[in-house]
Amino acid sequence: MSTIFGIPAPAFYGQLLIGLINGSFYALLSLGLAVIFGLLRVINFAHGAQYMLGAFAAYLLLGYAGIGYWPSLILAPLIVGVTAVVIERTMLSRLYNLDPLYGLLLTFGLALILEGVFRYWFGAAGQPYSPPSQLTGAVNLGFMFMPIYRGWVVVASLIICLSTWLLIEKTRLGAYLRAATENATLVQAFGVNVPRLLTLTYGLGAALAAVAGVLAAPIYQVSPLMGSNLIIIVFAVVVVGGMGSILGAIVTGYMLGVLEGLTKVFYPEASSIVIFVIMAIVLLIRPAGLFGREE
Amino acid sequence: QQASDNVVKIGILNDQSGVYADFGGKSSVEAARMAVQDFGGKVLGVPVEIVNADHQNKPDVASSVARQWYDTEKVDAIMELTTSSVALAVQGLSKEKKKITMTTGAATTDLTGKQCSPYGFHWAYDTHALAVGTGGALVENGGNKWFFLTADYAFGYSLENETSKFVKSKGGQVLGSVRHPLSANDFSSFLLQAQSSGANVIGMANAGLDTANAIKQAAEFGVTQGGTRLAALLFTLAEVKGLGLKAAQGLTLTEGWYWDQSDENRAFAKKFMEKTGRMPNMIHTGTYSAVTQYLKAVQKAGTDATEPVAKLLHEMPVEDVFAKNGKVLPNGRMVYDMYLFQVKKPEESKSEWDMYKQLSKVPGDTAYLKAAESGCQLTQ
């Protein structure tokens, strides 16, 4: 049997594939984060909580209303998006003219509240959620057993990432939003309804997190802590990609997923910090991140 | 015959909001209150009070709370102490302060080994018992090639080490292990490594959410379909409930108590259920037992002073809903029988909480280390 870096080739491919699957979550989450940061200059610490909310929304919809996976995939993000809109209107919008630090602190506080409340209600152990029947089972790829659901996750995340990217980079919307982060008053003076734009953007970013949450629900336990475990890593992904760069977030998300997967083979203990090591190196060589624009 | 400060206070210090919140948590506080109630609410003519705090799994938080309890709130004994680092820290502090601790929530054998204390008691399971129970039984059943998923900290190592030792002593092989960071979330990569190692048992030397996620993902990747068995080294009824039978079915685990083992157990469980809305696991019942035994000792000693009570706790046999024929070794280890369970298939389960099949019983003397082997200075 041939080997790659000392491990059997099939096992290696398996690990690559798994890295890609995890990368899908990183990409989706960091995409939402990058959209919010890039356009609102808010470092959305509540992103992990919104991801968790997405998963819980799906879980509760199923438990209390009997609404299944597929409708939840639309409904849960909608619900989370609406809560995010409320948050933006009532709180975040008052902070835009201040140091970005305050946005970070506010969302940090929100994350603590959301997690605390869910932990209080549901405990920390996590709730079960099953994949839809159409996507259960696995296919044998020869080198590994690939759960069909995970394949779906990769496909779904690719589609969502791509369409969001197109929406923001290839339409006027993106230019408005980028300009508004620099000088919202002036853009508004040009006749753009900036406040509404920002509200919708935050809603969109949070909804993206919620989609990731619903996608994750059948794979991981639906737990109040699922987001806080992930959020710091996702931050690192966004920073490596270049804060504010949508494409950067997506590409880096997949890339770091794969790199982390490989680390799990060669030095598993370090798998939780490999991303930070890469982040430190990248920032030292390319301060603006891989895809970021130098200011 | 006098209790200090006209009150006997027992502190329940455990995780009430983190990954072990279901494992013991608030329900354990309820169990302690039940014990006081069942004892009559008073000892030596003074009231018994239960105080509790959430240590958030941080040894420093736990130490400060414990110190404050001793210094300002006249707490006489602290119980439960979930997670090893917390238990070691609080037991160490209590030794210095000459106070009794009765650990039910932590696993490390160091509590009655290298770091034992004359006032420290280890009341429920420990890593050795889990290793013997799960490790030994599986090897006997043909699960002789092991691969470990180990949480990258002291508790994980000791669980892995002790289980490996046991597996090897029974003629099994350890093919490898991976050490994953705490809260690793995704275990598929590790599971794949385990699979490609050719092992027929994957031993999960971790706890809480980590174990739950690993089991869930193992099912997803068809690990168990390939004939590989999963052994959760530390997993209780509460977590099985959270995971659901569908994902957990077939899992082998060791616990020291199960509600459906006897009428006495069922009666206790029913009462507990009414108070908390859930069935007790070995931690909850263990805490109940610890409080009860402590009060018995105080009663018998006629004082709540540490030295005489600790002496009696070492001498008195343990006989209650939790332990039959239990005895306490000189190093503080309470020895009682453990059981190996298998999680039922969904179709085998007759009620919501009907989840275990008992595979075998592990007698206390095999499950726990002899005092002389424990490395505890007190016994030399």
Add this chain to the structure above:
Amino acid sequence: MSNTPLLEVRGLNAWYGESHVLHGVDLDIQEGETVTLLGRNGAGKTTTLRAIMGILRRREGVLRLRGQDLLGLPLHRVAQTGLGYVPEERGIFASLSVAENLMLPPKVAENGMSVEEIYQLFPNLHERRTSQGTKLSGGEQQMLAIARILRTGATVLLLDEPTEGLAPVIVQRIGDVLVALKKRGMTILLVEQNFRFARKVADRFYLMEDGRMVNSFPGHQLDANMDQLHEVLGV
């Protein structure tokens, strides 16, 4: 004045936080007129423009465009009434390319300049169109700030020192542009320090001092008012 003015400002007061900057400014502009605001540094010229646009929110008084009240409008609705603003600090966006900066303000009417016309007018912008907005030289940024508004079809332009930092040739060109815009019927409120430039295009002058209008006279009377100008501006 005979007919009702296009832009009508009466007793405008404005504040930056606690500090009261405009003390009852009165100003009228007729349709198609070019009016220049003169005054020393700190007289309140910029503040007047910002208050009219609504960028400065703390203001009182009367403010009407074609009879429509501007004070109550949310900021983004003001531009839709046909007001276009070229800020003193230019307001070029770093995260947008030159071309994106140019295309940024939404069109408010159809009769704006086409992109080709604009590039013809300012060849530098064409040459640097893919470059990052703030990487332009100071003068180029000024051109971009003006060009950007010309595209939108705004009919009333508020220009704050549009010639600042521009080379004489360009100043001349901008002068020509303003004259051309006037011919198209555009109404212009200009704040300018460059006297020579202002006299070429202005129909009327207003003179400001300490947040008040102290004088107003038609363009041809500029020379007659030189004494006061000397005194107020220190020309």
Add this chain to the structure above:
Amino acid sequence: MTVETQYLSAQPKLRATTTVLGAIAIAALLVAPFVVYPIFLMSVLCFALFACAFNLLIGYVGLLSFGHATFFGGAAYFTAHAVKVWGWEPLSGILLGAAGAAALGFVVGFLAIRRQGIYFAMITLALGQMFAFICLQVPFTHGEDGIQGVPRGHLLGFIDLNEPLAMYYVTLAIFLFGFFAIWRIVNSPFGNILKAIRENERRAVSLGYRVDRYKLGAFVMSAALAGLAGGTKAIVFQFATLTDVQWQMSGEVILMTLLGGIGTLVGPAIGAGLVLALQNYLAASDFPVTVLIGIIFVVCVLLFRRGIAGEVMEFFKTRFNRST
């Protein structure tokens, strides 16, 4: 009155008020251990010093370090190890901790200082995570268990620190030393340049200031003082654990500073006291602590952005302005 004379005449009045308030505060701190549980007071003092040290960076240089736990927790490890394993005298152990933190600060600062704003925060976070990882892996820290049972020993060989009051006054002395050091740094010619750099870095460069050195200097000072706090904490509580090096600790110190008032001198200390009091008294109640902390964050950011000290100062400032 011209602006100038008004400005000058305000100075002595202000100084007198601060002196009186300072004297009252110190008196209160001196008698406090007879009223309040001393260990709690000591932890407040340690965290107060930590928050003040952190504030030196965020409040006066404008750098948000999201990895300050590295210095606090790192120093705790160094001190605990020196005292427990090498048998050092406690004060020299604490000083070793502070020196170690300064060295860590030099390394982290050297790498991070060249970036600004959010990138700075992120690099410090990343380096902090790495340090936490190292602490988990290196044997001398004892992983999850931490270094437990550090003896308090005798300060300089003769003051028995096992005596709670002795320990308290030593902690108080250390806190006051650190606090006044920060006050001095902020109100010094050096502090003046730091302010200028925060305001407009390019301009400071063009005036010939080697801004990187100033920032690094401030970073190292802040790290050393955070280390002083961490080392003291290790002696007071007799342990050093991972909690102190994890990013949540960095978050906590931000909360304390924010709550008390970023860029105010006493604010962070007040914030530390409040946060600890809340955590302490809520630990036993049914209400989830994190929810409450979250609510405080949100309320502070939305309503009291200046923090407690900041709001109070603002109140007096407007009163003063109105009266003249």
Add this chain to the structure above:
Amino acid sequence: MASTQPILSATGLTMEFRGFVAVKNVTLSVDEGTIHALIGPNGAGKTTVFNLLTKFLTPTRGQIVYRGADITAMKPAEVARLGLVRSFQISAVFPHLTVLDNVRIALQRPSNLATQFWRPLSALSGLDDRAMELIEAVGLRAYAHLPAVELSYGRKRALEIATTLALDPAMLLLDEPMAGMGHEDIGRISDLIRRIAQNRTVLMVEHNLNVVSDLCDRVTVLARGEILADGSYDAVSADPRVREAYMGTEHE
């Protein structure tokens, strides 16, 4: 008055930005004690040349010699320490410090009062007189205790000049010092520049040709990154290429 010794000379300066050449092979020398103007159309590369000379940018090619020392590889702060100080085209002040503090910050640097973190702020009061003198010179006395943000644009420029002067530099690089200033201020700042240039060298970018013709001993014209003309104002302004590229048809 002007000696003919060059204080600053640059040879073959070239600056490329991702393929765009902003400055092409510029050779420039500034004589000690003169006021030297750098003019040219917008985007000609004047500010870029300033950035190169003060090391805020590193040239792609070329060499810079200041007072006989090669400074091509130096850092900006080091260059400033050698007495080669600049102002910025877009106003650069310390916005939330008072006017007085702004100037004092500059005075602090040469006075070795910069790194003393153990001394009280009152150690700086010795600088106040000098600071007020400079503030007075640019006409900002009445605003000395106002935070710089609250100044109007023109006054911010005046403050910037005062701050620059505080360093007592041997050579000043002023980027459009008059931009945005009222007429009165232009006169005052012109006088000021003339006064300070008596024992210093000044290199300035300015679009106000009256000021240039008034003040400057020598003029270099830059266009599209290259030197178009160099000489006295009269000679340069007579050059038809300069008229076409820069001055336009109207000017005198």
